[in-house]
Amino acid sequence: MNYPFWDVPHIGSGWVIGLIAIYHIMISHFAVGGGFYLPMAEAKALRENRKDWLDILQKHARFFLILTGVFGAVSGVGIWFAIGLTNPEATSTLIHNFVFGWAIEWVFFIIELSTAAVYYYTWGRIPKELHVKVGWVYAISSLLTLVIINGILTFMLFPGNTWLQVAGSGQEAHYFWNAFFNPTYWPSLLMRILVCTALAGIWALVTCSRLDGRLHAKLKTELVRWSAKWLVPSFALMPLALAFYLWQVPESQRSLLQLGMSTMGTGAFTQVTRIALLIIMTSGTIVLVVYFFAWRTPEDFSFAHAIAVLFLGLVATASGEYAREALRKPYVIGRHMFSNGIRVRDVARLNQEGFLTKSLWTTGPDKLAQGEAMFRGQCLACHTRDAYRPMKILLAGRTRESIGSLLKILHDYKPDSPYRSFMPPLAGTQAEVDALGDFLAAMISTNQTAAAENPAKPAKVAASSAKSAP
Amino acid sequence: MKSVFASVFNWMDARLGLQDLLHLAQKKTVPVHRQTFWYYWGGLSLFFFLVQAFTGVLLLLYYRPGPEAYESVRQISFDTNFGWLIRSAHSWAANLMILAIFIHMFSVFFMKAYRQPREFGWWSGMGLLLLSMVFGFSGYLLPMNELAFFATKVGLEIPASFPLLGAKMASLVRGGLDVNEYTVQRFFALHVVILPALFLPLLGFHLWLVQKHGNALPPEEEDKPEAQRRTMPFFPNFFAKDLAMWLIALNILALLASLFPWELGPIADSLKPAPKGIHPEWYFMSSFQVLKIFGQWFPGASGEVIGMTLFTLGLVLWILVPLYDTSRKSGERARNATYFGLLALGILVVTTTWGYLAIR
Numbered sequence: 001m002n003y004p005f006w007d008v009p010h011i012g013s014g015w016v017i018g019l020i021a022i023y024h025i026m027i028s029h030f031a032v033g034g035g036f037y038l039p040m041a042e043a044k045a046l047r048e049n050r051k052d053w054l055d056i057l058q059k060h061a062r063f064f065l066i067l068t069g070v071f072g073a074v075s076g077v078g079i080w081f082a083i084g085l086t087n088p089e090a091t092s093t094l095i096h097n098f099v100f101g102w103a104i105e106w107v108f109f110i111i112e113l114s115t116a117a118v119y120y121y122t123w124g125r126i127p128k129e130l131h132v133k134v135g136w137v138y139a140i141s142s143l144l145t146l147v148i149i150n151g152i153l154t155f156m157l158f159p160g161n162t163w164l165q166v167a168g169s170g171q172e173a174h175y176f177w178n179a180f181f182n183p184t185y186w187p188s189l190l191m192r193i194l195v196c197t198a199l200a201g202i203w204a205l206v207t208c209s210r211l212d213g214r215l216h217a218k219l220k221t222e223l224v225r226w227s228a229k230w231l232v233p234s235f236a237l238m239p240l241a242l243a244f245y246l247w248q249v250p251e252s253q254r255s256l257l258q259l260g261m262s263t264m265g266t267g268a269f270t271q272v273t274r275i276a277l278l279i280i281m282t283s284g285t286i287v288l289v290v291y292f293f294a295w296r297t298p299e300d301f302s303f304a305h306a307i308a309v310l311f312l313g314l315v316a317t318a319s320g321e322y323a324r325e326a327l328r329k330p331y332v333i334g335r336h337m338f339s340n341g342i343r344v345r346d347v348a349r350l351n352q353e354g355f356l357t358k359s360l361w362t363t364g365p366d367k368l369a370q371g372e373a374m375f376r377g378q379c380l381a382c383h384t385r386d387a388y389r390p391m392k393i394l395l396a397g398r399t400r401e402s403i404g405s406l407l408k409i410l411h412d413y414k415p416d417s418p419y420r421s422f423m424p425p426l427a428g429t430q431a432e433v434d435a436l437g438d439f440l441a442a443m444i445s446t447n448q449t450a451a452a453e454n455p456a457k458p459a460k461v462a463a464s465s466a467k468s469a470p
Numbered sequence: 471m472k473s474v475f476a477s478v479f480n481w482m483d484a485r486l487g488l489q490d491l492l493h494l495a496q497k498k499t500v501p502v503h504r505q506t507f508w509y510y511w512g513g514l515s516l517f518f519f520l521v522q523a524f525t526g527v528l529l530l531l532y533y534r535p536g537p538e539a540y541e542s543v544r545q546i547s548f549d550t551n552f553g554w555l556i557r558s559a560h561s562w563a564a565n566l567m568i569l570a571i572f573i574h575m576f577s578v579f580f581m582k583a584y585r586q587p588r589e590f591g592w593w594s595g596m597g598l599l600l601l602s603m604v605f606g607f608s609g610y611l612l613p614m615n616e617l618a619f620f621a622t623k624v625g626l627e628i629p630a631s632f633p634l635l636g637a638k639m640a641s642l643v644r645g646g647l648d649v650n651e652y653t654v655q656r657f658f659a660l661h662v663v664i665l666p667a668l669f670l671p672l673l674g675f676h677l678w679l680v681q682k683h684g685n686a687l688p689p690e691e692e693d694k695p696e697a698q699r700r701t702m703p704f705f706p707n708f709f710a711k712d713l714a715m716w717l718i719a720l721n722i723l724a725l726l727a728s729l730f731p732w733e734l735g736p737i738a739d740s741l742k743p744a745p746k747g748i749h750p751e752w753y754f755m756s757s758f759q760v761l762k763i764f765g766q767w768f769p770g771a772s773g774e775v776i777g778m779t780l781f782t783l784g785l786v787l788w789i790l791v792p793l794y795d796t797s798r799k800s801g802e803r804a805r806n807a808t809y810f811g812l813l814a815l816g817i818l819v820v821t822t823t824w825g826y827l828a829i830r
Contacts, residue, residue: 264547264554264731274728277555281724285717292710312721 003088005376010387012380013086018325020078022318026199027072029192029317031112033200034064035142037230038119039135041204044226046128052219058123060207065120067203069113087381089341090156090332097172097179098152105148111141146192151180154188157327158250158334167336168345187245194234194241195317201230202286202306202313205294209306213299224298228290235287250334253327256422267394269422272326275319282316329422332381338424340381347427351411355428371439374432378424385443392443400441407437495705498684502700503691508577509708510715512680515574517716518567519673521723522605525560526662535658537651539614540737547734558727564606566723568753571599579811582795582804583686589792591683594676596789601669603753608661610751614654619738620748622657623649628757631774648740689804747829756818757781759825788814 006013038061045053084091095102115138122131159167162178172179204227211220246254260273286309293305332339342350356373375391383389395403409417411433413425426433483489500509532550534542546553575595578584584592611622626649630640645652691699702708750758764777787810795807 260554262549262551262553264558274555274731278724278728281721281728285721288717289714293714297710308718315721315725 024075031068033196035139037200198234350427371435374436498704499701511574521563543613561732755825
């Protein structure tokens with residue numbers, strides 16, 4: 001361990017990334033889709049000599065520039081800060097493999113930001129044809145940032161067998177293109193482009209909804225319907241793209257989606273199935289709302305309707321991102337590095353030599369301190385003490401002996417272990433495993449003592465806590 | 471495709487008179503004003519009831535009342551494909567339905583929609599609310615888990631505190647001295663046979679009255695001249711908006727059922743002590759807290775009897791409001807009825823919050 005641990009209480013460090021990422025994706029995918037929407041709409045308006053369209057598009061371009069250029073760019077950088085703190089080993093692997101990929105992405109990113117500003121500030125000041133061309137330069141450069149970053153993101157789900165064969169040999173960079181064009185690259189790119197076009201339409205609907213349908217009936221009808229059409233490719237092709245994606249995802253990861261079909265047991269990683277259901281539900285609702293409210297009655301399409309569609313889009317995006325992240329379990333880089341930053345090939349060595357041997361961040365010499373260091377190093381990446389995936393609730397009611405049995409299952413990591421599909425092995429010597437057991441037992445007993453000191457604790461909470469610990 | 475659809479429609483129209491229904495729906499209008507939003511809550515209550523009926527029938531396929539009650543719910547929640555989803559949707563929809571009915575009731579009250587000629591609409595609505603609460607109470611025990619067992623025990627103390635017949639009624643419902651497998655059997659019969667048999671005709675009557683009298687105007691709209699009032703056609707405008715509200719409700723329900731699936735908890739054990747802070751569901755919390763407060767203020771059983779009597783009197787006054795707030799003009803009686811409504815709402819919110827704070 002060369003890095004300190006980022007201990008974010010209650011929500012966990014993963015959710016810090018998650019919250020920034022969900023917010024970022026809503027904007028960054030709009031940056032790509034909206035990049036095509038604007039020059040296409042402007043070209044249409046010029047072709048048809050529609051000044052009223054151009055006035056609305058100029059307002060939309062200002063909104064677009066502020067949202068994507070400020071909030072999108074800042075949150076994008078925020079993600080990299082957060083992943084570096086949360087999982088430095090994985091971030092290091094990405095940097096070592098994709099440093100040139102990132103450099104290329106930054107070139108496109110700078111072109112994207114510059115042309116977005118040029119596009120807005122030269123509105124009506126340069127020849128119209130040239131202005132549309134600036135829009136196209138923006139659109140293509142923003143698409144290329146997605147083309148690049150998609151390779152890095154999909155690499156983390158499954159780098160592909162060719163790269164995995166050389167992982168750790170120092171030859172990884174020679175297999176850059178194998179890692180980049182990994183098995184889920186193309187379906188993921190297709191899905192993301194579809195999301196981009198849908199978000200371009202949804203954000204445009206927000207702008208168009210502010211037009212007064214009584215005063216500008218024709219204009220509003222045309223713009224709302226034209227914007228609604230941007231969701232059609234997503235409606236039509238997303239099921240196929242999703243099927244293509246799932247077909248390319250390794251069977252072991254795909255099966256995670258089925259864990260929650262028959263059970264809602266706590267600790268059985270059932271939430272992925274539930275979240276996947278939400279994606280279907282909200283996507284279906286977007287289709288219906290856009291058809292009935294935007295397409296059928298465009299004049300009455302209000303700002304509240306548009307915000308409702310945007311909110312549904314946010315839920316669908318958040319659910320999609322959560323499901324995508326969760327599908328990587330128990331890895332952070334498929335079959336190469338576990339979600340707690342331990343490389344697959346290092347587990348045997350750590351079991352032999354000890355996990356804490358090279359730890360610079362052990363908080364003290366006593367056993368509980370060692371146990372806490374084990375907890376921070378191997379559990380904290382996915383669990384918190386008391387809120388998100390809380391150890392205090394997951395282990396509630398267990399004795400020290402029963403905690404020891406659970407840790408043994410995780411340490412042995414036998415092929416038939418039920419935890420193997422979504423949890424990393426517990427690495428370390430027996431003494432370290434025992435120290436972790438002691439620490440967890442002490443944490444639970446603190447919890448139980450608190451409950452005993454507060455006898456009026458609502459029975460509902462107590463009952464639900466005890467019900468189905470794994 | 472269109473011609474096939476038209477032929478099917480014509481075939482059915484000749485036999486069922488669909489055109490007449492369509493004309494009726496198109497002729498019917500809904501008032502448009504600042505309070506129009508509250509018109510959707512009756513429809514939302516109906517939507518959640520339909521979800522209840524659908525998921526309830528699915529649960530019936532696997533649920534086994536009696537000694538196996540807990541085990542069958544455990545199988546539904548942890549073994550059957552998507553059983554947890556159906557059960558969670560059923561439980562969440564039950565709570566959302568009662569919440570929607572409460573909101574509908576208060577909006578009807580404050581819009582004075584109980585006045586002539588809508589008195590029976592108010593009374594049938596009150597009947598539906600009370601039946602829904604009994605639905606909730608009876609359904610709560612069916613999993614026979616620890617929480618349901620003790621909450622039912624506590625809940626049955628409310629009717630047991632009624633003077634004269636209270637204790638006998640509670641014993642009849644329990645099927646013995648304590649909550650047991652016969653209670654589950656009786657609650658099951660109540661939940662899936664007796665209550666639907668009472669609820670469905672009453673619901674039909676309520677909907678017929680709504681159709682007959684249309685949407686009531688709030689007093690400030692009634693004061694406006696006819697020419698200044700705005701309306702929208704029921705079909706397709708209001709119908710489409712109603713469906714949109716149903717869609718929103720469905721999404722909220724899916725969100726709750728997926729992210730917060732309904733817990734099962736440990737099996738009921740009558741030999742174990744009751745968990746600390748045991749309490750009934752939120753919609754009984756107000757009456758539960760009122761009983762508790764009066765129990766603390768007055769010695770022995772008299773406190774509960776006084777509390778229950780006051781609560782019953784308040785309920786009777788509430789139900790009979792169409793008989794004493796009859797005038798369409800905003801006179802003293804109308805104002806007093808509004809104050810009574812605000813007082814009732816205040817008591818409900820305060821005692822419910824107080825109840826939850828007291829068990830923390």
